[in-house]
Amino acid sequence: MAQSLVKEFTKGLWAEIPPFRLVLGLCPVLAVTKSVENGIGMGIATTFVLIFSNFLISLLRNVIPSKVRIASYVVIIATFVTIVELVMQAYTYELFLKLGIFIPLIVVNCIVLGRAEAFANKNGPILSIADGLGMGIGFTASLAALGAVRELLGNGTLTIWGGVPAFEMGANFLPFQFMVEAPGAFVGLGLMLCMMNLIGKK
Amino acid sequence: MREMINMIVVLTALTAFSGGLLASIQSGTEVQIENQILKFQKAPAIKELFPEATNDPLAERFTIKKDDIELQIFPGKLSDGSKVVAFETKGTGFGGPVGLMVGIDLETDQIIEVRVTTHSETPGIGSRAKDDLSFVSQFAEKSIDTNFALKGDNGEIDAISGATVTSKAVSLAAIQAKEIYQKLKPEIMKQIK
Numbered sequence: 001m002a003q004s005l006v007k008e009f010t011k012g013l014w015a016e017i018p019p020f021r022l023v024l025g026l027c028p029v030l031a032v033t034k035s036v037e038n039g040i041g042m043g044i045a046t047t048f049v050l051i052f053s054n055f056l057i058s059l060l061r062n063v064i065p066s067k068v069r070i071a072s073y074v075v076i077i078a079t080f081v082t083i084v085e086l087v088m089q090a091y092t093y094e095l096f097l098k099l100g101i102f103i104p105l106i107v108v109n110c111i112v113l114g115r116a117e118a119f120a121n122k123n124g125p126i127l128s129i130a131d132g133l134g135m136g137i138g139f140t141a142s143l144a145a146l147g148a149v150r151e152l153l154g155n156g157t158l159t160i161w162g163g164v165p166a167f168e169m170g171a172n173f174l175p176f177q178f179m180v181e182a183p184g185a186f187v188g189l190g191l192m193l194c195m196m197n198l199i200g201k202k
Numbered sequence: 203m204r205e206m207i208n209m210i211v212v213l214t215a216l217t218a219f220s221g222g223l224l225a226s227i228q229s230g231t232e233v234q235i236e237n238q239i240l241k242f243q244k245a246p247a248i249k250e251l252f253p254e255a256t257n258d259p260l261a262e263r264f265t266i267k268k269d270d271i272e273l274q275i276f277p278g279k280l281s282d283g284s285k286v287v288a289f290e291t292k293g294t295g296f297g298g299p300v301g302l303m304v305g306i307d308l309e310t311d312q313i314i315e316v317r318v319t320t321h322s323e324t325p326g327i328g329s330r331a332k333d334d335l336s337f338v339s340q341f342a343e344k345s346i347d348t349n350f351a352l353k354g355d356n357g358e359i360d361a362i363s364g365a366t367v368t369s370k371a372v373s374l375a376a377i378q379a380k381e382i383y384q385k386l387k388p389e390i391m392k393q394i395k
Contacts, residue, residue: 063212065212068209075213075216076216079223082227086224086228086235087231089235090238093242094242101297
């Protein structure tokens with residue numbers, strides 16, 4: 001039990017890390033990673049939804065009739081996304097403004113529905129929480145990494161939390177504007193995917 | 203038959219439960235969200251409307267109730283001594299309500315400026331109503347009696363190209379502001395003195 005728990009948790013961190021290995025949920029990955037802070041915020045919101053939706057769906061997996069399972073999953077996921085949205089509005093309003101439409105769009109993020117269908121549907125609640133947590137942390141780390149590359153090259157800063165840059169390049173650094181714009185997201189993601197595949201090659 | 207009943211029961215129970223949960227969370231966070239909107243949306247908008255205000259319109263805000271209208275009023279005093287008010291109205295846009303903060307001079311009945319506050323319009327399209335000031339500047343220094351409908355509806359406001367629905371929401375909010383102001387002006391004057 002303990003061994004498979006660790007296995008389900010760690011697979012989300014490297015072997016099946018969502019945006020790179022599964023190449024799922026790319027819409028928020030590309031759109032919000034203009035800074036590390038946005039990436040972390042989006043990652044935490046998604047992780048929260050993943051853990052709770054995985055847990056609840058796994059608890060109810062024998063109750064939900066298979067013909068209406070997708071509808072039921074969407075109801076459960078949408079509920080948790082709305083909770084995240086309300087809580088973010090109440091306590092981290094500035095971040096909520098930056099992430100904007102991408103918070104409600106977690107409902108249609110393929111990772112969340114994908115884990116519900118591929119994992120929580122077939123496994124117990126504890127394993128499903130481990131799976132959700134691992135996937136969530138993997139997703140957050142990927143967004144933060146891509147955000148770091150784009151923000152550092154495109155803006156010359158690194159903003160971890162709270163809107164104040166934790167690190168700034170010297171005054172001589174000329175920002176590579178392209179990286180914080182939309183095409184930069186594709187190029188950044190593509191290069192990181194390429195590196196991941198290079199390292200992972202056996 | 204049994205299977206169908208089973209599906210109906212499970213889905214109904216799920217949606218009812220999630221509805222109840224969300225309602226309770228919303229009522230729990232309502233006050234806090236209201237404060238955040240005041241701080242991050244209304245306060246900057248008011249500051250842009252009345253950059254020369256000598257008082258604090260936020261701290262002096264009051265609420266007027268008449269018939270079924272309940273309106274939060276932000277009174278301001280400008281450095282040249284003129285009295286102004288700001289309040290927010292809403293029009294329905296592409297992704298939900300679009301808030302419009304309207305600043306009006308009480309003596310001349312002229313709109314000073316307007317600013318879009320809360321909205322959930324498409325980034326880069328409808329959101330230009332907020333970010334591109336050339337659209338909202340069309341309302342500035344116009345008499346409150348102006349026809350704020352879009353030009354396509356025989357009004358005086360140029361819509362943002364590609365964002366007609368959002369432009370219409372802002373225009374409707376301005377028309378609503380006009381109606382509310384004309385109806386509530388006596389009450390506002392009484393409160394301000």
